Amino acid sequence: MIMTKPERLLFIINLLRSRERTSLAQLSTQCRVSKRTIYRDLLSLQRLKVNVCCDHGYFLDEQHLFPELKLTEKERELLGFCLNYTPLNQSNHFAGKLAEIESKIIAALNGGNQKKLSRYMVGAIPKLCRLSADQDAVLECFFDAILNHRKISVRLKPHDKEFSGLRAVGISIEDSAWHMCLTDSIGNKTVKIPLDKVRSVAVSD
């Protein structure tokens, strides 16, 4: 089947995205057109601001329009290990997010039927207190407040003492426990509160 020019352009972009280097001869064979036609196609791509570079073969500029995630088998394995053996998995909420991240990465890698990134490396999930559903909800609300730069109020155990107008600035995992990092509204002073001292968190503006 003969490809039209737009078909060839997309085909060439797709091929160059997934390979390190491709020669004019290889492109010509795969598209079943002459090298001269391929050369003109490459010029067309340049004009379309798809930066095709030439140095021992053709390849796409790093900054091209369609950035692609390329990971070697070793990198996939290591990344899978990191996602599966992390203290974050002690939170059901974060564990769910990590599973989604793994799926998205596999999809971006054109991974086909692969279910997990890691096949050969196993480990133990680092010790950290497992979160209750309540704690998970507090942490989720707190994390959202960090990312959305919202002010919060925090109610502490055991006497329901409340602090409001605080800024959520970070989460720290240390000494086998989760900690919430907060500052006053001006950002002058940072305090770190262990999650198990927190009764509830609410967005306050």
Add this chain to the structure above:
Amino acid sequence: MIMTKPERLLFIINLLRSRERTSLAQLSTQCRVSKRTIYRDLLSLQRLKVNVCCDHGYFLDEQHLFPELKLTEKERELLGFCLNYTPLNQSNHFAGKLAEIESKIIAALNGGNQKKLSRYMVGAIPKLCRLSADQDAVLECFFDAILNHRKISVRLKPHDKEFSGLRAVGISIEDSAWHMCLTDSIGNKTVKIPLDKVRSVAVSD
């Protein structure tokens, strides 16, 4: 400036890749052509096997030609945490690989000047014996043997006892130590050897 049709097609693909849903009106405004022209462009893309779907706006089929890594801010944060606070960082070799993975992911996300994925979450690197340069080299060779399905010979401390014709099948991190998992050539019996008992590993086939 008026775009040519190939320019518009690439522009549209790029726009649809980076957004959830786009309307005909938005595409028409951004390309400065009529909605009718955009509609014809979308039909052309369909013919080019770029699957544009329509359901409350246009979007690209999951299985389209240019898979893209899309991560929310929360997902980037969690992924960055996993890559930075993992026992793998106790190996200089793997720590280098993890830094490369983080760079590649940032590049695929069109991250611009971002240096790290994680900004708000910090943690401690789980306890695990830090690898010496020699141990790092042994582990690297062993890991390559796993991925390349090569047979290896292993020399153990302290008497340099040697076992050959083994298959490297996995790496396990447990009890704060690295272990190499091996089977005999038939795969009948798996043994797990702590890395600090290993003098050297060599590919043997």
